[in-house]
Amino acid sequence: MQLGAESNVQRQPPALQIRELLINPPLLLAPMAGLTHSALRRLMVDFGGAGLLSTEMLSAKRLPTENPRISPYLIRTEKENPLSYQLLTSNCQEIGRAVDALHAFKADAVDLNMGCPSTAVGRFGAGVMLMERPEEARRIVAEARKRTVLPLSAKIRLGSDAGDSGKLKTFCSMLEGEGIDMLTVHARFKQEPFVRNPRWAYIAEIKECIKIPVIANGGIFSVEDAEKCLEISGADGLMLGRGAVIRPWLFAEIARNIFGGDITVPVVTLPDIYTAFIDALNADYRPIYRLGRLKAFTHYFARNYKFGHSLACRIQSSRSMDEARERAWIFFENNSEEYSPTAERIGKTPDY
Numbered sequence: 001m002q003l004g005a006e007s008n009v010q011r012q013p014p015a016l017q018i019r020e021l022l023i024n025p026p027l028l029l030a031p032m033a034g035l036t037h038s039a040l041r042r043l044m045v046d047f048g049g050a051g052l053l054s055t056e057m058l059s060a061k062r063l064p065t066e067n068p069r070i071s072p073y074l075i076r077t078e079k080e081n082p083l084s085y086q087l088l089t090s091n092c093q094e095i096g097r098a099v100d101a102l103h104a105f106k107a108d109a110v111d112l113n114m115g116c117p118s119t120a121v122g123r124f125g126a127g128v129m130l131m132e133r134p135e136e137a138r139r140i141v142a143e144a145r146k147r148t149v150l151p152l153s154a155k156i157r158l159g160s161d162a163g164d165s166g167k168l169k170t171f172c173s174m175l176e177g178e179g180i181d182m183l184t185v186h187a188r189f190k191q192e193p194f195v196r197n198p199r200w201a202y203i204a205e206i207k208e209c210i211k212i213p214v215i216a217n218g219g220i221f222s223v224e225d226a227e228k229c230l231e232i233s234g235a236d237g238l239m240l241g242r243g244a245v246i247r248p249w250l251f252a253e254i255a256r257n258i259f260g261g262d263i264t265v266p267v268v269t270l271p272d273i274y275t276a277f278i279d280a281l282n283a284d285y286r287p288i289y290r291l292g293r294l295k296a297f298t299h300y301f302a303r304n305y306k307f308g309h310s311l312a313c314r315i316q317s318s319r320s321m322d323e324a325r326e327r328a329w330i331f332f333e334n335n336s337e338e339y340s341p342t343a344e345r346i347g348k349t350p351d352y
């Protein structure tokens, strides 16, 4: 299928210059555990349109001992550029060695995770819990800023609830004051699930109190969503998560239609995309790291099909990559008709 041939009126925010890094167009890939690794990033790069790619969250503590040639979190090909690395930490002592490791891995930017609501992460005071530990968050940012001249960003949520808006603004100003160059806001409160509509209007309020670029994240699954989010939030750029896993060509569509990117109209053949993903996993990942990643990707990608739940179930119960590939091919032969997922259905995903 050929997509997005008609270009809408372009009302684009300009490319972002963050220190030495040009983010053009201002469309960013969201960090997603188990998903935003090299094999998936390559699919997106082939379509074009992403201005900044991302790793999944990386434990600052473990990072210095990881081998970037074989670690499934760190494998990277030359075409995955520019690439931001997200650090997960609960204390400033871990930052120095982690940032040194990122320099050795040739990171293009460093992001600090201050938005992950998972209880496992929160137990250690990391992720969104840092928004409730502003003094430690301040020390983490100050230490990271001291250690690197790379673009330094933070990714947050909206805080605990609507009554927190003063606290939220103070937190954002603190981040800016300590040297954060760019802020991404996942427009949901701490415990809000994906079924809850994102609150893009809150981002407009954050923008009023800081000067650094603010990136809007949450609930963007189409060009229309992207336009609406930009309009409501006034953000300087957008970050795409699940939408770009379901449709690795979504960056290209949004870049063409909103940012006037010189990008070929995406020609999408779903079985080819799936096969390319399997091939990348088989080529570059050690066997134990392949099947889990294929299952995680299929959970989202299957939504392109009317009977996608059947594909997802078949892959979920596969015991090997070969079995999964064979089952997928049988499915593709019998389901040539794909369809566009709606936000309503996409909303019913497990909460992160």
Ligand SMILES: Cc1cc2nc3c(=O)[nH]c(=O)nc-3n(C[C@H](O)[C@H](O)[C@H](O)COP(=O)(O)O)c2cc1C
Pocket (backbone or CB within 6 Å): 030, 031, 032, 033, 034, 035, 056, 057, 086, 113, 114, 115, 116, 155, 186, 217, 218, 219, 220, 239, 240, 241, 242, 243, 352
């Ligand atoms: C499976 C999954 C894993 C995620 N892992 C991370 C992560 O490692 N770091 C992070 O900051 N956010 C993580 N997120 C949150 C996303 O970055 C993003 O904020 C969220 O999915 C909302 O954006 P979306 O509606 O475009 O998906 C994850 C989300 C999902 C669905």
